[in-house]
Amino acid sequence: MNEELSNVLISKEHPMDDYLRxxxxxxxxxxxxxxxxxxxxxVSALQKSGLDRDKVAVVSGIGCTGRAAGYLYLDGFHTxxxxxxxxxxxxxxxxxxxxxxxxxxxxxxxxxxxxxFIHAARRNMDITVICVNNFNYGMTSGQMGPTTPTGARxxxxxxxxxxxxxxxxxxxxxxxxxxxxxxxxxxxxRLEDSILEALNxxxxxxxxxxxxxxxxxxxxxxxxxxxxxxxxxxxxxxIRHGSDPAESGIDLGGEIVVGCFINKDKPTFLDSQKRxx
Amino acid sequence: xxxxxILQGSFFMDGDTACAEGALAAGxxxxxxxxxxxxxxxxxxxxxxxPQVDGTYIQMEDEIASMNAVLxxxxxxxxxxxxxxxxxxxxxxxxxxxxxxxxTPCVVVNVQRGxxxxxxxxxxxxxxxxxxxxxxxxxxEIIALAPSSPQELFDLTIRAFNLxxxxxxxxxxxTDETVGHMSERVIIPPPEExxxxxRRKPDVPPSADYxxxxxxxxxxxxxxxxxxxxxxxxxxxxxxxxxxxxxxxLDVQQQMLERLINKIQHNKDDIIELHEDQVEGAxxxxxxxxISARTAARPIRLAREMxxxxxxxxxxxxxxxxxxRIRELAPKIKAFVVPEINMGQIVLEVERCAAGxxxxxxxxxxxxxxxxxxxxxxxxxxxx
Ligand SMILES: Cc1ncc(C[n+]2csc(CCOP(=O)(O)OP(=O)(O)O)c2C)c(N)n1
Ligand code: SF4
Ligand SMILES: [Mg+2]
Numbered sequence: 199m200n201e202e203l204s205n206v207l208i209s210k211e212h213p214m215d216d217y218l219r220x221x222x223x224x225x226x227x228x229x230x231x232x233x234x235x236x237x238x239x240x241v242s243a244l245q246k247s248g249l250d251r252d253k254v255a256v257v258s259g260i261g262c263t264g265r266a267a268g269y270l271y272l273d274g275f276h277t278x279x280x281x282x283x284x285x286x287x288x289x290x291x292x293x294x295x296x297x298x299x300x301x302x303x304x305x306x307x308x309x310x311x312x313x314x315f316i317h318a319a320r321r322n323m324d325i326t327v328i329c330v331n332n333f334n335y336g337m338t339s340g341q342m343g344p345t346t347p348t349g350a351r352x353x354x355x356x357x358x359x360x361x362x363x364x365x366x367x368x369x370x371x372x373x374x375x376x377x378x379x380x381x382x383x384x385x386x387x388r389l390e391d392s393i394l395e396a397l398n399x400x401x402x403x404x405x406x407x408x409x410x411x412x413x414x415x416x417x418x419x420x421x422x423x424x425x426x427x428x429x430x431x432x433x434x435x436x437i438r439h440g441s442d443p444a445e446s447g448i449d450l451g452g453e454i455v456v457g458c459f460i461n462k463d464k465p466t467f468l469d470s471q472k473r474x475x
Numbered sequence: 476x477x478x479x480x481i482l483q484g485s486f487f488m489d490g491d492t493a494c495a496e497g498a499l500a501a502g503x504x505x506x507x508x509x510x511x512x513x514x515x516x517x518x519x520x521x522x523x524x525x526p527q528v529d530g531t532y533i534q535m536e537d538e539i540a541s542m543n544a545v546l547x548x549x550x551x552x553x554x555x556x557x558x559x560x561x562x563x564x565x566x567x568x569x570x571x572x573x574x575x576x577x578x579t580p581c582v583v584v585n586v587q588r589g590x591x592x593x594x595x596x597x598x599x600x601x602x603x604x605x606x607x608x609x610x611x612x613x614x615x616e617i618i619a620l621a622p623s624s625p626q627e628l629f630d631l632t633i634r635a636f637n638l639x640x641x642x643x644x645x646x647x648x649x650t651d652e653t654v655g656h657m658s659e660r661v662i663i664p665p666p667e668e669x670x671x672x673x674r675r676k677p678d679v680p681p682s683a684d685y686x687x688x689x690x691x692x693x694x695x696x697x698x699x700x701x702x703x704x705x706x707x708x709x710x711x712x713x714x715x716x717x718x719x720x721x722x723x724x725l726d727v728q729q730q731m732l733e734r735l736i737n738k739i740q741h742n743k744d745d746i747i748e749l750h751e752d753q754v755e756g757a758x759x760x761x762x763x764x765x766i767s768a769r770t771a772a773r774p775i776r777l778a779r780e781m782x783x784x785x786x787x788x789x790x791x792x793x794x795x796x797x798x799x800r801i802r803e804l805a806p807k808i809k810a811f812v813v814p815e816i817n818m819g820q821i822v823l824e825v826e827r828c829a830a831g832x833x834x835x836x837x838x839x840x841x842x843x844x845x846x847x848x849x850x851x852x853x854x855x856x857x858x859x
Contacts, residue, residue, distance in 0.1 A: 292551020
């Protein structure tokens with residue numbers, strides 16, 4: 199057992215009470231779902247960031263991941279399916295003092311919300327996007343989605359998915375994001391560092407987190423227990439910082455390239471708008 | 476121009492420009508939109524003018540995004556709006572519902588054109604009036620105003636912003652291509668004469684006890700925005716007074732929905748604005764709104780010259796509907812005549828409220844043009 203895994207299992211006491219809406223716990227997530235550890239990583243990163251919590255707003259769409267906004271004791275907006283990014287865009291422009299973070303699922307962000315994702319990246323809207331990729335639509339009980347690997351089984355790909363998936367880092371990078379990283383939910387420390395970097399980054403920063411959905415995707419694809427699925431993703435990943443995002447596609451059973459793909463500076467939407475008038 | 480960047484004085488401008496200037500005078504500082512004829516001129520005016528008043532314009536990738544950006548901006552503390560026409564209005568419907576559910580003040584302008592679908596992009600229509608009322612899923616109340624002139628587009632856009640704040644809800648300005656594109660005199664009063672209903676903020680300091688969706692006596696809770704320190708939770712799910720989702724408790728749904736509906740229903744006296752001309756003692760009452768209220772003026776005048784007793788009831792507020800006034804008039808008159816540039820929408824409401832006490836006659840128009848004087852006049856004469 200590696201050090202990161204033991205961190206999850208021993209469940210250290212975290213001084214996080216103040217960051218979570220305790221009156222909303224327990225959460226609705228299945229046991230073994232990656233979302234719990236992801237929320238923990240986010241809170242740790244937020245604590246380290248030194249950001250004024252009264253000026254941090256979280257926006258989610260709809261999905262299992264979309265419930266994240268509701269558990270954090272921050273200004274939180276649980277919007278409609280796919281629309282977290284345009285809502286976040288308005289929120290940021292309505293009050294540029296805010297640090298605006300979108301936490302949502304793969305289906306929410308790159309299927310129904312895909313158009314918003316690429317355009318917010320293109321504009322370099324100054325928001326952080328945390329995309330939890332469980333390779334399916336968890337909330338609606340495990341249908342295929344835009345990230346489902348070819349060949350994978352879901353409730354709407356009973357013969358194996360015949361479509362090719364998007365790679366979220368490739369899409370983000372090609373669309374103009376300033377920071378693009380991918381980790382699995384078990385890369386606890388690296389994930390936390392990466393979220394921290396993304397929070398501190400000016401511009402459109404994206405962290406994709408590969409996360410087990412043992413209840414649907416894991417079960418359909420015979421990935422064993424929740425922990426086995428989590429470990430499988432972790433063990434099949436290779437860290438390649440700075441590698442070409444075009445090479446980040448995920449094949450069924452293949453390696454998962456993780457790391458920080460893009461970290462660059464360019465003017466945000468508001469910077470360039472101010473300069474233009 | 477007054478030194479705060481807001482126009483003041485007498486101008487010759489088109490309706491779309493007047494709408495934009497009204498929004499700025501009302502304190503609008505965010506516009507998110509997507510170009511569409513015949514509403515584009517509003518966006519074009521806003522992108523030019525917003526930087527002069529420290530506001531922000533953004534052209535979103537579509538109208539779904541525009542509607543959401545407007546909601547987000549409002550939660551960021553800005554007075555926010557968008558403007559569109561039929562196809563874009565359809566795309567806004569889901570998230571108009573989010574605005575209603577989360578009680579987000581904002582203004583949506585629909586410069587109506589001929590429909591359905593892409594229809595007649597450059598020509599007038601009034602076919603979205605029922606969509607304005609029922610276009611988003613679920614049950615709700617909505618406020619919709621219908622200007623008949625550039626001056627009214629200016630005035631009613633201001634009123635829309637104030638109603639949006641007062642009742643914490645999206646307000647629709649349902650204008651049309653003819654009004655949007657016609658140029659007329661518009662008087663812009665000095666700032667001190669322009670009504671400004673400020674956003675009501677909580678009167679308690681931030682604490683866990685603060686209930687963002689608490690039912691106040693007038694059913695409208697004060698609004699803490701993002702960054703105000705209250706750490707609000709806002710959701711489109713059925714929610715309790717804390718704003719927390721509760722999607723299984725029927726009492727929570729009942730209370731929430733009743734409050735959303737009652738805050739408008741119980742304040743109809745304040746919200747509904749009607750312009751009446753010789754309605755008392757009339758035999759025929761023409762019920763009209765938007766451009767149709769203006770095209771009705773001539774046939775009404777001609778009918779009066781023939782000695783007929785004809786009144787005009789102009790619906791400045793179309794939603795909530797002027798139910799009580801129609802009920803009151805119905806037993807006293809021979810007929811309601813309802814000219815509208817659609818195949819019969821608001822006439823259904825008039826008929827419902829008339830409840831068989833008098834005739835209710837539609838003068839339809841399929842769209843793309845205005846009613847002919849003779850058509851409205853013939854209907855008036857037939858029932859007088
Ligand atoms: C407009 C609309 N279409 C469909 C749905 C149903 N729906 C809710 S969540 C969801 C998919 C969620 O998948 P994802 O974004 O990947 O989140 P996850 O649950 O996997 O975390 C769908 C299709 C909806 N709520 N709204
Ligand atoms: S359905 Fe899947 S993604 Fe949703 S909570 Fe359960 S395990 Fe997690
Ligand atoms: Mg998913």
